[in-house]
Amino acid sequence: MKNSIAASSRWAKGRFSHLFPSSANNSDMGVTTTGQPSTLGEELHHRKHHEEENDGKRPKKSHVSTSTMQIQTRQDEDEDEDNDRIVIKPVNDEDDTSVIITFNQSISPFIITLTFVASISGFMFGYDTGYISSALISIDKDLDNKVLTYGEKEIITAATSLGALITSVGAGTAADVFGRRPCLMFSNLMFLIGAILQITAHRFWQMAAGRLIMGFGVGIGSLISPLFISEIAPKMIRGRLTVINSLWLTGGQLIAYGCGAGLNHVNNGWRILVGLSLIPTVLQFSFFCFLPDTPRYYVMKGDLKRAKMVLKRSYVNTEDEIINQKVDELASLNHSIPGKNPIIKFWNMVKELHTVPSNFRALIIGCGLQAIQQFTGWNSLMYFSGTIFETVGFKNSSAVSIIVSGTNFVFTLIAFFCIDKIGRRYILLIGLPGMTIALVVCAIAFHFLGIKFDGASAVVSSTGFSSWGIVIIIFIIVYAAFYALGIGTVPWQQSELFPQNVRGVGTSYATATNWAGSLVIASTFLTMLQNITPTGTFSFFAAVACLSTIFCYFCYPELSGLELEEVQTILKDGFNIKASKALAKKRKQQVAEGAAHHKLKFEPTQEIVES
Numbered sequence: 003m004k005n006s007i008a009a010s011s012r013w014a015k016g017r018f019s020h021l022f023p024s025s026a027n028n029s030d031m032g033v034t035t036t037g038q039p040s041t042l043g044e045e046l047h048h049r050k051h052h053e054e055e056n057d058g059k060r061p062k063k064s065h066v067s068t069s070t071m072q073i074q075t076r077q078d079e080d081e082d083e084d085n086d087r088i089v090i091k092p093v094n095d096e097d098d099t100s101v102i103i104t105f106n107q108s109i110s111p112f113i114i115t116l117t118f119v120a121s122i123s124g125f126m127f128g129y130d131t132g133y134i135s136s137a138l139i140s141i142d143k144d145l146d147n148k149v150l151t152y153g154e155k156e157i158i159t160a161a162t163s164l165g166a167l168i169t170s171v172g173a174g175t176a177a178d179v180f181g182r183r184p185c186l187m188f189s190n191l192m193f194l195i196g197a198i199l200q201i202t203a204h205r206f207w208q209m210a211a212g213r214l215i216m217g218f219g220v221g222i223g224s225l226i227s228p229l230f231i232s233e234i235a236p237k238m239i240r241g242r243l244t245v246i247n248s249l250w251l252t253g254g255q256l257i258a259y260g261c262g263a264g265l266n267h268v269n270n271g272w273r274i275l276v277g278l279s280l281i282p283t284v285l286q287f288s289f290f291c292f293l294p295d296t297p298r299y300y301v302m303k304g305d306l307k308r309a310k311m312v313l314k315r316s317y318v319n320t321e322d323e324i325i326n327q328k329v330d331e332l333a334s335l336n337h338s339i340p341g342k343n344p345i346i347k348f349w350n351m352v353k354e355l356h357t358v359p360s361n362f363r364a365l366i367i368g369c370g371l372q373a374i375q376q377f378t379g380w381n382s383l384m385y386f387s388g389t390i391f392e393t394v395g396f397k398n399s400s401a402v403s404i405i406v407s408g409t410n411f412v413f414t415l416i417a418f419f420c421i422d423k424i425g426r427r428y429i430l431l432i433g434l435p436g437m438t439i440a441l442v443v444c445a446i447a448f449h450f451l452g453i454k455f456d457g458a459s460a461v462v463s464s465t466g467f468s469s470w471g472i473v474i475i476i477f478i479i480v481y482a483a484f485y486a487l488g489i490g491t492v493p494w495q496q497s498e499l500f501p502q503n504v505r506g507v508g509t510s511y512a513t514a515t516n517w518a519g520s521l522v523i524a525s526t527f528l529t530m531l532q533n534i535t536p537t538g539t540f541s542f543f544a545a546v547a548c549l550s551t552i553f554c555y556f557c558y559p560e561l562s563g564l565e566l567e568e569v570q571t572i573l574k575d576g577f578n579i580k581a582s583k584a585l586a587k588k589r590k591q592q593v594a595e596g597a598a599h600h601k602l603k604f605e606p607t608q609e610i611v612e613s
């Protein structure tokens with residue numbers, strides 16, 4: 003197989019030099035076989051030289067694939083060449099190879115179908131975590147013939163997060179062993195059983211058990227859906243397609259609030275609310291009966307025929323030779339994961355995740371962002387917004403909650419357009435300070451509202467609708483906007499942080515962090531309101547948001563537009579923020595230049611350097 007790739011082209015040979023150990027000169031930094039520059043610094047120098055020769059015009063074929071060779075990025079192009087260089091070395095990564103078939107490809111209806119079917123999991127994640135806020139209000143005395151206590155409300159809410167936490171830990175490995183599609187179909191079964199238990203519940207514990215089982219489905223879907231999408235998406239639009247999952251998620255929450263408001267006064271309306279969740283579950287299951295798994299999974303199982311078939315349907319105008327090449331590469335890289343059986347493989351992945359510095363930094367960022375997402379308090383508002391708005395004087399609290407989740411949805415849509423253009427780092431650094439300010443204002447407003455918790459109910463010193471109540475509503479909406487723009491969306495881009503061989507385990511860690519955080523917040527929020535007052539609770543979230551801004555400023559590099567293996571190289575010897583910004587800027591310029599010259603096609607050139 004290696005021979006067939008080796009025979010294919012000089013370009014492939016240079017680009018996949020990691021597949022040709024004998025031909026690669028791995029140890030010599032910057033040794034080239036083409037006489038072309040071996041470092042980005044030298045490339046720029048080389049370019050300048052050419053530009054001078056061409057009267058300042060850029061030479062036509064000046065593009066060098068910096069992603070596949072050993073490069074050095076200058077912190078500042080104007081600075082002395084010997085200073086501030088950051089050495090960037092290539093690493094093996096499946097996605098490194100995906101440019102063969104993803105450049106110059108229009109997105110096919112098949113990929114769109116797969117993306118939308120997979121992201122139904124996002125919808126269920128959103129709907130199932132969203133409806134509980136309304137349901138908790140309308141359940142009234144339907145369970146055990148008594149009003150639910152705060153503690154019971156917390157258990158019902160947190161059960162789903164607990165279930166999701168449990169399954170997210172193993173979902174990455176299960177997806178590798180059983181396949182992405184069967185795991186998503188299994189999650190459909192969990193949704194089904196969980197929903198039926200809830201719909202028929204007359205006892206508190208049956209309701210809690212139903213929520214827990216539903217949570218099993220949510221945990222699997224929350225990890226595998228973005229993974230599935232990232233594996234079938236063309237590289238150029240992978241980020242955006244992943245945000246589609248977040249759009250379905252926030253859309254699901256919005257619809258849950260909408261239905262909740264509509265069914266608020268209907269007898270047993272909450273049962274209908276839960277029943278509606280069966281529709282997307284059944285739809286996804288039915289669609290998946292006719293759709294395939296991802297090519298990468300088929301390659302992992304040695305079913306190269308099916309892998310080729312799926313790629314052929316995904317990239318309709320691509321020649322068979324290229325498809326075959328792609329599958330060969332995937333197969334070669336699959337062998338690069340050590341371990342005779344899944345358990346040993348898993349253990350080796352875990353070891354690699356912790357011992358390889360770039361992986362460990364990816365883990366810090368991935369888990370860090372998911373933890374920040376949860377510990378800045380958003381979900382406590384999602385789960386308990388009905389209760390919060392009731393306490394500040396709004397009778398139809400569900401209707402007000404629609405505005406909050408609507409804001410979440412609209413700003414996720416804005417993030418969809420900004421995430422590649424403005425960049426992940428910038429939207430985080432805009433979002434987190436915005437959230438801090440909004441939370442501080444809420445904390446102050448709660449203080450003046452004079453709200454106290456007495457046992458199971460809230461006591462407000464001023465009765466009815468107060469101006470401080472309005473301030474709280476407005477700033478919760480402002481908070482929602484900044485949240486959705488940045489930290490609500492960016493952490494789900496987690497798969498780009500990890501190289502292919504540890505991506506499953508790495509994303510499991512990050513997803514589990516998300517659910518652990520959600521669990522802690524959901525199960526303690528009302529108790530926090532009671533014990534440290536709403537002002538204390540919102541001040542705590544504000545402090546976390548403020549510290550998180552500092553964390554992102556120092557640890558989160560700009561990843562938009564970067565090749566995936568460049569992400570690894572950026573993280574190799576630090577967080578390298580400056581270098582990442584310089585590279586991201588350069589990549590954008592290259593794309594813009596390419597577009598201007600109708601050169602979006604990635605052309606194999608003689609300038610590719612073998613490392």
Ligand SMILES: O[C@H]1[C@H](O)[C@@H](O)[C@H](O)[C@@H](O)[C@H]1O
Pocket residue numbers: 131248251252255375380381384410490491494516520
């Ligand atoms: O990204 C999502 C989104 O922001 C949701 O609104 C929130 O409820 C989830 O916890 C989060 O993971």
